[in-house]
Amino acid sequence: MTEQLPEASLHTRLCDLLGCEVPVLLAGMGGVSRWELAAAVANAGGYGILGMVRESPDLITTEVTALRTATDRPFAVNLIPAATEPQLLEAQITRCLELGVTAFSFFWDVMPDVLARVKDAGCLVLHQVGTPDAAQMAEKAGADVIIAQGVEAGGHVHGRSPAFGLAERILSETDLPVVVSGGITTGEGLAAALAIGASGVQCGTAFLATEESFAHPYHKSRIVAATGEDTVLTDVFVLNWPKGAAVRVIGNSVTDGLQGNYIGHDPATLPRETIAHDGDQPRLRFSTDSPLRTTTGDLEAMALFAGQGAGAIQDVPPAAKRLIDMTAQARRILLGAAPNDRKATP
Ligand SMILES: Cc1cc2nc3c(=O)[nH]c(=O)nc-3n(C[C@H](O)[C@H](O)[C@H](O)COP(=O)(O)O)c2cc1C
Structure with missing residues (x-):
């Protein structure tokens, strides 16, 4: 039944902006989102983000070089300006720009000077925030994409609101693409995000538990x-x-x-x-x-x-399989499949 239906498109304007096929972002997880995982997600059609918080410029060079060898897809580098010594942050950004990195993902406190620096260099900025006020600050500072992080998220959690409530509030206050982040590990989550008008999702935990992630x-x-x-x-x-x-x-x-x-x-x-x-x-x-x-x-x-x-993660597959299962399930839901059909193989 489902396979006779036309493909529901998951394509959003975020895909055009970032150069990916499906609006699923790999969270730039420090230590975990290294080149192998970022390449696997990008090659499967998602968007890869290297987690480089507090890493040395030399490791950034190694990772960016390896990632470019493994994929020709666009990607971003994640840094956390407010949790990084200013000298190291400066050296990280300088190295990224020397390497020709074209997109950054930032998290924690919004630091307008840092955004201005990379925007002036012509880069895209994705900024993850935990409150509507921070979203407004990020937009004012020049962010191109707002990532709304909910309290369900793994890793550092900046706000205390549930992801969907926060995303809806931010959507009502901005025309920028908004991405939902926190607790999303299934196609249901992706479909729900698109249904509220968000432009995509960002996933950490779902990709941490894959073969290519650098987690133990x-x-x-x-x-x-x-x-x-x-x-x-x-x-x-x-x-x-x-x-x-x-x-x-x-x-x-x-x-x-x-x-x-x-x-x-x-x-x-x-x-x-x-x-x-x-x-x-x-x-x-x-x-x-x-x-x-x-x-x-x-x-x-x-x-x-x-x-x-x-709780929805039951195995450690290749990252491409995690992404394909999630997007296939989202498509079935958006096509209106009955709940019992949703888990069927497309
Ligand atoms: C292991 C791990 C490490 C993380 N490290 C970072 C990081 O270095 N920079 C960052 O912006 N976010 C980091 N995060 C948070 C993610 O950006 C994102 O908000 C979170 O993974 C979303 O929730 P989910 O894990 O439920 O998908 C990390 C998350 C995890 C699980």
Whole structure:
């Protein structure tokens, strides 16, 4: 039945702006969204974003070069200006521009000077925000795309509103393309975002649990086993971030030890204890580092970032399969298939 119907188009103006086929963005996850994952998403028709927060300019060169070898599709580099030492940020941006990077994705506080710098260089700017006020600031500073991040999101969470409510509010106040981010791991989420007038979705958790992601297999397996209710929002993983910066993680021995007091931790008073290593780099308990392919040590006690959509993740497929399943399901829904037909193979 479904295969006789014409293809529902998922194409939005965001696809034209970014140069992708379907409006699904890979979140620029620090450590996790390296060239292999960004290339897999881009080659499957989505939009790849390299997660380069606080990485050295040399790693940026290595990753951008490898990504360009693996795909000729456009991509962006993600940086978090407000959580990066000004000197390093300057060096990162300079290196990106030298490399001919044409799009940036920024997150956390809006820093108008940083947007102006890359806009003046002719780059596109996608800005993820957690409040309507921040969306207005980002637009005023020159952003081309607003990414509305909801409290369901994995990793650092800037606002406290549910993603769809926030996106609807921002949509009512801007003509820029708006992308919904947070808790979206299925075609239902993608179809819902398009139905409210958003131009696409951004997914972190859904792509973290894929073959190409640089996350440690242990982290991927915890996402497969988790339900959305297994995640908590806490600011205990805060070393090296400003006080009060909250993250959504899968509950573990560290969060179990908080007895429900997830919020209100002061990085200045948390003990510094090495629990793992990445090469010769120590990883501290309570730090924002999540376990990567290269990490050894007490992985269970690290920040196991995941969004509330983790419950729908049941395997670790190639990223292309995750994307194709999501878009096929969204198309079936937009074509009006009955709920029981939605999971059918197209
Ligand atoms: C492991 C992980 C790392 C993340 N790192 C970053 C980052 O470096 N920069 C950024 O802008 N967002 C980062 N995020 C947040 C994402 O941009 C996005 O808001 C989130 O993944 C959306 O929610 P979802 O995980 O439920 O899809 C990260 C998210 C995860 C899961």
